Amino acid sequence: xxxxxxxxxxxxxxxxxxxxxxxxxxxxxxxxxxxxxxxxxxxxxxxxxxxxxxxxxxxxxxxxxxxxxxxxxxxxxxxxxxxxxxxxxxxxxxxxxxxxxxxxxxxxxxxxxxxxxxxxxxxxxxxxxxxxxxxxxxxxxxxxxxxxxx
Numbered sequence: 001x002x003x004x005x006x007x008x009x010x011x012x013x014x015x016x017x018x019x020x021x022x023x024x025x026x027x028x029x030x031x032x033x034x035x036x037x038x039x040x041x042x043x044x045x046x047x048x049x050x051x052x053x054x055x056x057x058x059x060x061x062x063x064x065x066x067x068x069x070x071x072x073x074x075x076x077x078x079x080x081x082x083x084x085x086x087x088x089x090x091x092x093x094x095x096x097x098x099x100x101x102x103x104x105x106x107x108x109x110x111x112x113x114x115x116x117x118x119x120x121x122x123x124x125x126x127x128x129x130x131x132x133x134x135x136x137x138x139x140x141x142x143x144x145x146x147x148x149x150x
Contacts, residue, residue, distance in 0.1 A: 004029055004076035005100060007038070012053065012078050015040035022111065024053035026077035028061035028070060028094070036073065037061025053077060054085035058092050070094050079106055082113040083120055 004027050011025030021041030028037030039057030043049055054077050062068055071093035079101040081089060089097060103113040118124040 004035070004098070005078070007035060008053070008076050008078050011038060011040040015042065015045075015053075018045070020045035021051065023109075024078050026053040026057040026075055028057050029074045029076065030065075031072045036064055050084065052082065052085050053079075054081050055088050058088055058094075062092065068092065074098065079103075080113070082111075083116050 007027050008025035011027070012023050013025075015021055015025065016023050021043040024041040026037075026039045027035045028039075030036045037057040037060040039053045039055065039060055041053045042051040042056055045051070054075060057075065057077075058070065061070055061073060069092070073092075073094055074096040075089060075094050076098045077085075078099070080099045080103045081097060082103070086097075103117060107114045115124060115127060119127045
């Protein structure tokens, strides 16, 4: 397990050194213990706010394994996944997450994961306005899709 964190730390350090993004790294490990996905924060490098370490590691693993289903994998990450990364982990079917530093730790260096968690828990509604506007055509899209896959 420590070698997985060592690899994630190496990825994070390299990303910071190359000014790719924040100090975060992650690896996806298959059920045989082999690293199948590598990722570091690449938000600055790609001008992509979704290019977090966990997401880039998941994308790498999915590409290498030619699947979107990583249910046979685990992820090791240098820090507690933010809500977006946690969503990506859940969508990819990873069932085990191991992390080293907490969201409170990254808050101390200027990242706002805690604010987003507060929003999701109903404690901070000032981050974003979300409003549903019903549209029949959008509902038809869902019905059309459902009819094509079932």
